[in-house]
Amino acid sequence: MRIVVLGGLGAWPSADQGCAGFLVERRGFRLLIDPGYATLQPLLTRLSASAVDAVYVSHGHPDHCADLQPLLRARALAERSAPALPVYAPTGSLDALLAIDESGLLDTAYELHEFTPGDDLDVGPFTVRTWSLPHWVPNAGARISAGGTALAYTGDSGPSPALVELARDADLLIADATYVDEIPDRQVGSLSSAAEVGRYAAVARAGAVLLTHLWPGTDPEAAMAATRQAYAGPVTVARPGVVVDLPG
Template structure:
């Protein structure tokens, strides 16, 4: 009998801004030895999460920032937990300032702070089996990139981010680096990245998962641009894709 720990990452959504037809916005399900943590839950991700967790039975939720394409479906998850598991303990929600205000504006009853055990994302913390490092990265709102490390695996996720030297703290030595790759070619601003900038940010990681594509983008172009600058495997996030870690 194998003693290997089951660990995987499933893409719930891969679009930035709004979901193009048949897709969803930012969201990932990270599983490690039976522990399930969600990384962001934007527009249209909840139905995809419920394919894996029919009653929303996740062990923790992490939200990198308050933009709705990263957090709006946390409100839907609150409803699922309120009605489907009313006696269950609150699910830990680790989030940046402002997320709770967005959730309360969407649905004040039930109060998200009653359904969730809300924690402000700290520079270092522990979530289940994971040691978590956070790094503030440039964006229009406070955005914290996260690195989750457990025995035998390390995964990092930028949330939304412009180029930053602090990406190295997240990427170095990780098995998988999940990076904002909104644009192709030259990025028009300093608060989101192109695929090439994502590849530069990922140096030091083994694999690069590009995500947060602008709706309608040809993702093969993004992958090709990143492959020119990143030595490891480059994968485009696709709804339903599961990577073994």
Template sequence: MMRQVTVLGSCGAFPEPGRACSGFAVDWDGYRLVLDLGYATLPRLLAHWPDGAVDAVVVTHEHPDHCVDLHGLFRMRFYGDPGGPRLPLYCPPGVLERISGLEPDVDLRAVFDVHSLPGSHQVGPFALTGVSLPHYVPNAGIRVEADGVALAYTGDTGPTSVLAELGRDADLFIVEATDRDGEADRPIRNLLGSTEAGQWARRAGARRLMLTHFWPGNDRGASVAAAQEEFGGEVSAAEEGLTVALGGNSGVG
């Protein structure tokens, strides 16, 4: 029985050398779920699942550092497995339109079976809930639950009380901690810092916190320390290739 999440990418905006932008691969008793596919995540997904088989994809929003490699996955399916079953895709409005701009002569729905977020869906073994979180474009925070275990992921977000409910008692709460200079002073907030990530994870009562979406060049150790001071529980930094067990088999690989 394998229940785990593996980091495909951890950078915000653009990838640092040797890294990728936002993306996570969830293995749950043989079911394969992807959360976001930003720049450079597809090759890492294929390294993790060499056969390229994916059961469902969830994309939080249309910014390319979260969705652009969805286009590569489309091409792999469209040209490499023509006529295969459509792949369930859960995403807010705007994602498919953004990717369609890269492939205007083909209907992406030939490959993807699209379901709207925010909203609630049964996705394989998971009860999936997508909630609206503040960002520059429509963004869905994601919560997936199965067998009493919850995994929550913010995508990108500004501060909001919704975060406490999104991550309520989650086994693992993956929270963006961009720590972009000047963000805290903006009149309208659309991103978080690591201190805030720790605060919201504590308010949610999450069991563990993983920080992600690091602004390139930032000190990740300092981000973890800042979040740890507020959260009090286990805090990790998303690192490409890092695997974290879900449920009772907690641990890091």
């Protein structure tokens, strides 16, 4: 299993990278996770729009799904022979995004598979187990497994016992680390810090941690240091072009 980072910021993109987005590849199948702001361009440096086999969206905030819309436009308008793209998302989370274009333009470009966080999914070669994790809108953390390898992804999440279950013995945990340590009062319960990630990753015995959704301007070294206060395994920060190869 190969994970390619397309972006690693939360809220909005910077001049040099986009929001959280990941390409997960196994044996020729390409699963795009959370195509947020400014993730389509780095994706297209690696493959064509028609080469994406499926999309998984954790929740409907635009920093996690906005670039799905131009991806579908590319498939509908430039690559018309491409099959309908399977898109998996919590029920209703993409209604606003999919309604912004002219009526009918993208109808043949995608096939929407809506689910309730907590459902299990089969996506190509992957088994996807989902969890409902605390955020302002329904958010589905995902454990993506194939060939004995497990990738855990939180989407955006506040503290929850489910995070330990999600990350338990995962080969890689991709975790919301919006803040380094202190979380502003109005966001407590809906977002996480790098320090919190370290604590639950240690309990879960995750094999490695990739911090994502950092607030623009956050010092990556400070975020990694906060995670390492409690977690002794490998820690890195999601940046465009980072590639992680997992066995299986």
